[in-house]
Every structure is written in C-alpha cells, then in structure tokens.
Amino acid sequence: MDTQTELATHFDNSRKHLRAVAFRMLGSADEAEDAVQDAWLRASHSGIEGVSNVTAWLTTIVARICLDMLRSRRRRSEEFTDIAELDSIIAHEDSDPAEEAVRADSVGLALLVVLNTLGPAERVAYVLHDLFSVPFDEIAEILQRNTAAAKKLASRARHRVLGTDAVPSGDVASQRRVVDAFLAASRAGDLTGLLAVLHPEVVRRADLPALASHGRTEIRGARDVARETLSNTVRAYLARPILVNGGVGVVVAPNGLLRLVLALTIEEDRITAVDVIGDPTRLRELRLSLVEPLPVS
Template sequence: MSERDDLAERFEEQRGQLRALAYRMLGSPGEAEDAVQDAWLRLSRIDSQQVDNLAGWLRTVVTRICLDLLRSRRSRQEDPTEQQKLDEISATARGTQPEEEAELADSVSNALLVVLNTLNPAERIAFVLHDMFAVPFDQIAPIVERTPVTTKKLASRARQKVQGTPLVPAPALAQHRRIVSAFLSAARAGDLTGILAVLAPDVVRRADPAALSPGAAVEVRGARAVAEGTLVLARRSQLAELALVNGAVGVVVAPGGRLVLAVTFVIENNEIMEYDVIADPTRLGQLDLAVLSLDDGQ
C-alpha cells in the first residue's frame, strides 16, 4: 500500500466523525460534506508524517473551516428572495438526497438546529466541541482565539440558550409535554378522537394567515371545529417537533433547521385552552426558542 493510500484509509476512518461534527456546526449536510472534503485536500498537501494526532488535527482543521463559514454567514446580508429560492430547491432535493445525507440530517433534531443558529460562531463552536464531542476547553481555545476560561464561558452561555428556562415547575412541564405530545401524535395520525381528548370544550385556535389555506378562518372556537381544522394541517405535523417556546412546551416546524412555523399553547386543567399557529416571519423572529430535552420535567 502506498503512503497516499494509507493516508486516505486513515482519513476515511475519521470521515463519519468529521461529518457529524461539521453538520452540528453548520446545519447543512452539503456544507458539512464540503468542509470535510476541504480538510482532506489540505491534508493531502502536507507531510502527514509531521502530524502526531491525525484525528485531532483533522478535527481542528474542520472546525476552523466551519468557523470561517459561520463568520461569513453573519457578515453578509441575505437576500430574502434568493433565500426563498434556495429553500425551495432544498425542499425539492430532500426527497432525493443521498442516503448518507438523510441519515446525517436525521442525527440532530431540527429544533436543536434552530437554536444553534441563534448562537454566535464562537459560542456554537465552543458548545458543539465541548458539550457534544467532549473536547477540552484548552484545545478549543486556540480555535476560537480565546483563553480557556473565556472559552468555558462561551460554552456555558451557549448551553443556557440551548436549554432555555421553563416558566413552570418540572411536574407541570412534564404534564404539559404529555398533553402537547398526545395532541401532536393524534394530529399526525389523523385521529380526531385523540385530538378532541386533549382539547377544552371552548378551546380557541388562532393562526397567522400565512399558516392557513386561502379563505380559512384566522380564529376558530370550539373543540369540534378546532379538531377538524387541525386535521386539515396534518401534513405539516409530520415535520413538527416539540420545543420550548417562550418558556413553555410548544411545537416548531423547521425543515433543515430553518424555522417556518411555531405553535404555542395555553394549558389549564390538563386541557389545551388555546393554541396559536405562528408563521409570520416577524413574530417567529421574536420567539425565545430552546430545546426540550428528553429529561425535561421527567
């Protein structure tokens, strides 16, 4: 085996881990793959014999590539029209994306990607490397050009944003989670009885016009009418995930980590009294979102 073949084999052993790392930093399977490929090109141009820790070297290189991309995103002004076109292309491509890209996209919740997108580049790098890949702060610090102490603070600040702060005690949070989860499961299954089971008789559903079919009512009252209206939107519920929305259990729809819809709930006496479907970009931008972890309220 030639030296280059040996190097390529050693690189392939690291590829899966590098792609997972880059995806969490960038939120895009395609960009993650590009970052990993860029790292291979850089590796192939140096004397690999001088690299004592290949895994560590590759991780650092991929992280620096991702950091540059994240900084570039923040420094340029996105054209909404252009972004909308890109989203449409992405939505079309998702149905035919390679299996490995689909698996990568499924490895992280879209709700988490939405929250990660709210972090500044240094926070995201510090959080992903330390909290998700257990990299020590003294190894992260040179990458983000901070001291280890400051890097630890970056990760801590990011962690607080990701986890959020529930506005209700843990037992109430757990109960609200069960109710919203039952509502979402019933909506996905087209189960009218299941939806009715968690709605108050005089429940109110409000929705931004952008979330509705043409001519649909912005406000609907009464359990039967609300439940039947929920079934009309059942297709979107397939992409929905639980999240902490403004400190309470809610739902987000965020394909590829781009938030397009959120649902907030008012729950009293173990019933949904109100829910609000938010699709207006301005309102979406004002939401405080966090990840509802598996052990929240358990």
C-alpha cells in the same frame, strides 16, 4: 506506507465523525459535506508530518472551516422562513414525511433549531465541547480566544440550548404529555384524539395570512381547530416538542430549518390556545430551548 496514503486512510476512518461535527455546526448535510471535502484539500496540502493525533487535527480543520462558513452566513443574514412555500418544499422531499421524520430524530431536529439561534463562536464552542468532548484549550485556539473566553462561550450556549423552565418541571412533564398526544393525533388523522386534548373553546391564532385557514387568522372551537389541524398532517410529521419561552410548544422545521412555531397554552391537560408564529421577526424574538435530553452523537 507513505504519509499521503497514511493521511488518506486516517481521513477515511474519520469521515463519519468529521461529517457529524460539521453537520451539527452547520445544520445542513450539503454544507457539512462541503466542509469535509474542503478539510481534505487543506489536510492533504499540509500533510501529517509531526501530527500526533490525526483525528483531532482533522476535527480542528473542519471546525475552522465551519466557523468561517457560519460567519459568512451571518454576514449574508440568511433566512429560512418562506412560509408560503413550506408545503411545496415538504412535498418535493425525496422521501415521504414519515421517513424524513425518522432522519430528523436521528440527529435531533429540535437541537438543530436551537443551535441555529446561537452565534458562530457560541455554536462552535458548544458543539465541540458538549457534543464531541474537545478540550477547551483546543477550542480556544480555533476561536482565537483564551481558554476562559471559550468556556464562557460554551456556558452561554449551554444555557440557551437547555433553557430555564418558566414553569415547574412537573408542569413541563404534564404539558409534554399533552403535546405528545396532540402530535400523535395530528399525524394519525385522529379527530377524536384531537378533541380529547383540545379545550372546547380553544382559540387558534395565526400571525401571517399564509398560515390562516381560508384567510381566517383566528379560529375558535375545538372541532374547527381540530379539522384545520388535520388538514396539515404533512407538517405534523416534521413537528417536534420544544420549549417556547419556557412552556412546552411545537416547532416545525423541515431539515432543521425553522418555519413555524406553535406556542401552546395548556390548562388542566387541555390546549386552550394555539398561537401559530411564522413571522420572521417574531420567530427571532422567541426563546427556544430543548424539552428533552440531548440526542446521542
């Protein structure tokens, strides 16, 4: 077997792994596929002569490409927060919301959202080491840093991803149960279920007119808040629990792109306040972290 044929075989066998690495780094299936294709072009040009671990070598190539793409994206200051078009974006998905929700769960929608808050070097270090067990000396070479610096970047990213609870873990678990019930009732169109988790005097505030019901940036009372919630059932399919500034809240992120955050105030197993945050500046200021174990790669 000639070296080019051998490389093609190795690449085909590694494609799923390479795509998984690229997707978690970039958060976009299309960009991940582009990165993998670019990796093939670079690898085929270089050849595998002298390469002892082809999969590791290909992973390094993909990681370098993704790092460049992340840095380029940051220079362009890309934003994915066009709230006014949220429902139309969801409506034009190829599949229905329930199917999209299943795909999101398979890769960890909340994880993608939190990864998008990291800087390029932090994201690469964290994804490669914590999600794919790449040694720090190899990560350091990709980042053009020393090993100690690579470890520090991954540690800083890990702290951001896993967060530090602002409330005791027992309270987080209790809040999670309330949020799960809220989302389940929202998806099922269950008015009775919503009324069971909303405080009778709950208040819903929205920071953008586009998020408000009939222009009302504030709504009071469980029945009115529940009715508005049921008018957004499609969004509920793409909503996931997440830690918002240490407390359990909700993120709405079609395809992992942050659109809305619901910061919830929960007292005695009832939601007493819902703050709907869609303003890009406010979204950037939130401390978002995971509220559940990392998904298995």
